[in-house]
Amino acid sequence: MITLKKMIPVALGVALFGSVLAGCSTEKGLNGEQSTAPQVDKKFKLSYLNQNYDKTVKDSYAIKYVENKFNVEIEQLPRSKDNYKEELLLKVASGEIPDVWVDLGFPEYEKLVNQGAVAEIPQELIEKNAPNYWAWLKKHLGDDPLKLYKREGKNYSMPIIQTLGPDRTVVGLRKDWLDNVGITKSPETLEEFEDALRKFRNNDPDKNGKKDTYGWTGQAVGVKDIFSPVFGAFGVFPGTFTDKDGKIVRGEIEPGAKQALTILNKWYKEELLDPEFVLNKGQNVDDKIISSKAGIVTASWYQFITKAAFFDGKYYDKLRANVPAANWVLTAGPKGPDGQQGTVQLNPIASSGGQFGKHMENDKEKMAKYLQVADATAFDAETFENIVYGEKGKTYNKGEKGDYKYLPPFDKEEEQIKFGIGQQYTFLGKSFNDYDFQTPYMTLNELMSLRKASEHIGKGKYDIMQPIAIAAYNENVDALDQMTLKYYIDMITGQRPVSDFDKYVEEWKKAGGSKVMAEAQKKYEENFKK
Numbered sequence: 001m002i003t004l005k006k007m008i009p010v011a012l013g014v015a016l017f018g019s020v021l022a023g024c025s026t027e028k029g030l031n032g033e034q035s036t037a038p039q040v041d042k043k044f045k046l047s048y049l050n051q052n053y054d055k056t057v058k059d060s061y062a063i064k065y066v067e068n069k070f071n072v073e074i075e076q077l078p079r080s081k082d083n084y085k086e087e088l089l090l091k092v093a094s095g096e097i098p099d100v101w102v103d104l105g106f107p108e109y110e111k112l113v114n115q116g117a118v119a120e121i122p123q124e125l126i127e128k129n130a131p132n133y134w135a136w137l138k139k140h141l142g143d144d145p146l147k148l149y150k151r152e153g154k155n156y157s158m159p160i161i162q163t164l165g166p167d168r169t170v171v172g173l174r175k176d177w178l179d180n181v182g183i184t185k186s187p188e189t190l191e192e193f194e195d196a197l198r199k200f201r202n203n204d205p206d207k208n209g210k211k212d213t214y215g216w217t218g219q220a221v222g223v224k225d226i227f228s229p230v231f232g233a234f235g236v237f238p239g240t241f242t243d244k245d246g247k248i249v250r251g252e253i254e255p256g257a258k259q260a261l262t263i264l265n266k267w268y269k270e271e272l273l274d275p276e277f278v279l280n281k282g283q284n285v286d287d288k289i290i291s292s293k294a295g296i297v298t299a300s301w302y303q304f305i306t307k308a309a310f311f312d313g314k315y316y317d318k319l320r321a322n323v324p325a326a327n328w329v330l331t332a333g334p335k336g337p338d339g340q341q342g343t344v345q346l347n348p349i350a351s352s353g354g355q356f357g358k359h360m361e362n363d364k365e366k367m368a369k370y371l372q373v374a375d376a377t378a379f380d381a382e383t384f385e386n387i388v389y390g391e392k393g394k395t396y397n398k399g400e401k402g403d404y405k406y407l408p409p410f411d412k413e414e415e416q417i418k419f420g421i422g423q424q425y426t427f428l429g430k431s432f433n434d435y436d437f438q439t440p441y442m443t444l445n446e447l448m449s450l451r452k453a454s455e456h457i458g459k460g461k462y463d464i465m466q467p468i469a470i471a472a473y474n475e476n477v478d479a480l481d482q483m484t485l486k487y488y489i490d491m492i493t494g495q496r497p498v499s500d501f502d503k504y505v506e507e508w509k510k511a512g513g514s515k516v517m518a519e520a521q522k523k524y525e526e527n528f529k530k
Contacts, residue, residue: 044366046072046373047099049079049088052424060420061395062387066427069383070373074427092117097357100370102160102431106467107474109149109157109352118156119361126158129371132379136434137161140348148349148467148527158354158374160431164300165346167458171229171334172304172315174295175327177205186329190233190263193296193334197272200295206323215267217274217294219285223252223484224344226492227273229298229333231260232342232460238484240344240463241520246529248465248520251344252484253508258501259336264492278489290318292326298343301454304328309447310455332459342460349467354428374429379437388441390421401445465520468527472519476512483508 050056056063056076063074077098080087085108088101097117104112112118123146127134137145140161149157162168173187173196181199185192197215199205205213219225223239231238234256241248251257267273274294276284288294299315305328307313319326333341354374360367376383385404389396395410409415416422423430435442443451465473487504490496509517 044072044369046370047075047077048426049101050076050426051079051081053078055417055424057420061390062421062425065386099360100356100428102354103351106352110469113151113156117358119356119358120154120156123155129368130375133375133432156355157352160351160353161348162346162350163348165348165350166462167456168300168346169343170301170330170458171298172328172330175329176325177295180205180207188335190334190336201272205295206292214274214294215272216296217285217288218277219280220278220489223481226488227264228343230264231257233334233336233340234259235340237344237461241465242461248524253505261491262498265498268492289315292323301457304330305450305454308444309451310442330454330457332457345460345462347462347466373427377427378429378432387425388423390419395419402440403444404441468523470519470523472515476516479511480513
């Protein structure tokens with residue numbers, strides 16, 4: 001099983017913007033071959049798909065900085081937030097293949113590689129043109145970081161790793177609500193959670209004189225979404241492949257899932273759960289938390305602390321705009337009868353990374369330029385500061401404690417957007433998040449202790465087979481997941497008795513599940529037990 005090594009800051013100060021293409025020499029070329037031919041520094045046009053395109057402006061400060069530093073022309077193109085995968089696959093199928101893209105799942109990666117739509121990216125090209133990125137990969141994935149991305153011995157990916165993934169997700173409980181209903185000890189066990197849920201529903205925790213609050217809200221968009229910490233209390237993680245005593249198991253069909261469904265059915269019947277969890281999408285959950293309609297939610301730890309401490313903070317900053325005294329207590333989830341707890345976490349290899357279109361295979365010089373820009377925008381302090389913060393003394397200053405602070409009026413997002421700076425400027429490498437490197441830019445000095453107290457609370461397991469191609473799974477996953485969602489929702493809401501769980505497991509196996517598990521075990525042994 002791939003494990004993350006201890007995060008160590010990547011050394012900075014490397015001069016990344018010198019062209020590898022200029023001059024006449026006998027040094028190794030882009031692929032490591034000896035070359036004596038004179039090379040001309042070409043001006044390439046680099047195009048990027050940007051999911052925050054609506055927050056970018058033409059001729060922005062960030063774009064002009066990158067263009068000037070690397071002698072390139074930058075084009076930002078809109079990337080759909082909702083249908084990105086489908087739109088990209090349609091473009092490729094129609095022959096409109098982008099230069100570069102990121103964040104497709106492994107099934108789509110496998111498909112595009114097999115179709116011949118993806119360019120090979122030689123390891124030597126990455127090492128030469130993105131040395132800091134390469135060092136970061138090796139620190140976290142080991143000496144062969146491309147192992148899981150290679151097909152027939154060739155690499156087609158620039159891996160993207162989410163180093164926060166394995167302990168990112170936590171359970172947040174409204175601390176001010178606990179105080180209001182007289183609970184002085186943070187809930188730990190299932191029984192203590194149930195007590196809090198009951199009082200959040202019945203004891204007017206928001207003090208508005210109405211019975212209009214629920215204990216726990218969530219969603220049922222995917223199998224992993226359905227109150228995962230309750231399943232974690234019984235040591236199971238639906239929607240994931242995990243290892244148990246040398247065998248691959250699937251959480252949704254494990255016996256512990258039946259115990260979790262029994263608890264959730266009880267809570268639902270007592271109106272302790274948000275009854276709209278079946279219909280909720282992410283925005284619905286956000287709205288209910290920010291408007292104080294529910295007091296418990298599962299989310300990333302950084303949603304529950306201020307954005308000035310790390311990255312987002314929506315369940316803290318936006319909530320406190322409505323309720324100034326609002327606060328959160330964070331936990332890994334309720335402990336079950338055997339002391340187990342946790343929730344479905346994120347595999348650090350969360351996607352297939354970044355790929356180049358097949359046509360780029362014949363333009364290694366341009367591919368090298370993309371890699372140089374990616375390396376600098378993710379790992380070079382000067383480049384990062386100019387893209388995100390802009391012009392020192394005009395848009396930001398660095399305080400005595402080393403904090404980076406926007407100067408008015410650029411402390412307002414709309415002014416940052418007008419000037420053309422911010423995290424929304426994606427030059428591929430923005431996906432290579434080295435959070436040690438980014439710490440001074442993300443966390444105010446006085447909030448460092450808050451961040452450190454919050455960031456490693458999460459427990460649980462992630463899908464270890466996510467990067468591995470399992471043909472039977474890809475063929476059957478949609479039908480199996482729809483079956484699971486239907487059974488789970490019906491058992492929680494009382495449309496079916498929980499005793500139907502055993503019937504569900506048998507149907508799941510007959511509908512392709514047994515074939516999936518057999519192939520998953522084989523792939524597990526091939527990739528993780530050698």
